[in-house]
Amino acid sequence: MTTATYAEREVSLDAEGFFTDPSQWDEAEAPAIAAAEGISPLTDRHWEVIRFMRREYEEKGAAPNVRALAKTSGVSIRELYQLFPKGPAKLAAKIAGVPKPVGCI
């Protein structure tokens, strides 16, 4: 476990940089996390996905993977990849301060 400081707040992260305590997150931290992942600035469309990710986690206790994200958020997989290159679900989860989406393994 490591720590990082986003928007002047110290938070706990796992080995891959995901929040271990989602309650340490607030929206002010998101731009700094995103910038560290090479995404800057955050557009309205990014925010839509980040807030959706956050809501899903709060309601269901787990972050959705990319297929479920595309089906439920209304943002297509193709656009998700444009917004969050490489791994949309993982990146959006990281920026939204929730644990890594896990599949069924």
Place this chain on the structure above:
Amino acid sequence: MIGGGTGGTLAANRLRRSLAPDDAITVIDADDRHLYQPGLLFVPFGLAPAARLVRPRAAQLRAGIDFLQSVVEEVDVEADQVVLAGGERIPYDVLVVASGARLLLQETEGLTGPGWGERVHTFYSLPGAATLAGALASFAGGRLVVDLVDLPVKCPVAPLEFCFLADWYLQRHGLRSRVQLTYVTALDGAFTKATCNRELSGLLARKGVEVVTEFATARVDAAGGRLVSYDEREVGFDLAVVVPLHGGADYVSRSPGLGDALGFVPTDGGTLQARVKPNVFVIGDAADLRASKAGSVAHFEGPVLARNVARYLGREAPDAHFDGHTNCFIETGFGKAILIDFDDDLEPVAGHFPTPIGLPLLRESRLNHLGKLAFEQLYWHAILPGREIPLVGSEMPRAGKRPQLAPPLLQTEGGTR
């Protein structure tokens, strides 16, 4: 009970033994063909004849269980009724959803069009596996690509096993040097469990299987012989074996409140009750649980489900709890296999199963391969009837496990990997 596969059959048989004789149990399925799914892996390599893998569903059910062959249109959760395709309504006190997972070919562009069954195959269905056997037999060399489109899929280790067996098969036919074997996966590693990923990645490397990770397949271009990802990367192939995205049964999506975006049923991982209503229970692949979609999971869920259903019918609170116990034999080729055994809390570790004397865990061995072969008989004669298997209970055994030890490192020709 909707679904007469592994979970539905073993749950119905367990419930028939534990419930009162006048409690009626009906199993509904669209067909009467029970497929031994672990056998699909072997069909493309000529190691299992397709016909041997199928038996009548009804014959696997104990006396006193009704089998109803019908398509389910939807579940009316409010009214506690299953609606059949013809409009007939079957009322229930308790519903068990056991309708498994199905392949969503239409979710990936190119999987339903020209070239499907010619240059592009899957072994995740019986016709698919049989067609692939023919394609492999006439494969003269080139690029063979195995593509895991995305999770969730049934038996997440099967695509890796396919790579290992393909390596063995091609060597046996003197073709290995003429084939570039590549494993393409949406995941960020060969497997998501860390210790296991290390072991399996080492094996893939040793067998000369190239691995492409974080590849989210957008399109399978059969004519052009290439996989294209959402972020515009490409992997070329001469023969592609694709594991398509899975979803739950059609009727789940048609039933208001029952399923999630992919048609899986949101389920309490402990009690196995659907979140939609306490008289709906879920077993096996149909659930949205983190546990693997695998027969072993359905088997270990069996006693928990049977006890909780019986308690619910007796107006008592469910008290049995599923721990996520999963057990997989991973066939690695050349008559060997790795065994892994884990639950929600403990990752696959070294040691022995199910006791300190037993099958070696997380290590290739001939004994594990024999275990995998023996499992087919165990499946029909002990797992489906819902019998207890000596020493292997529902809860994950800890006696033979050595979590404090790092897993053994694989010895290779070049030294220790």
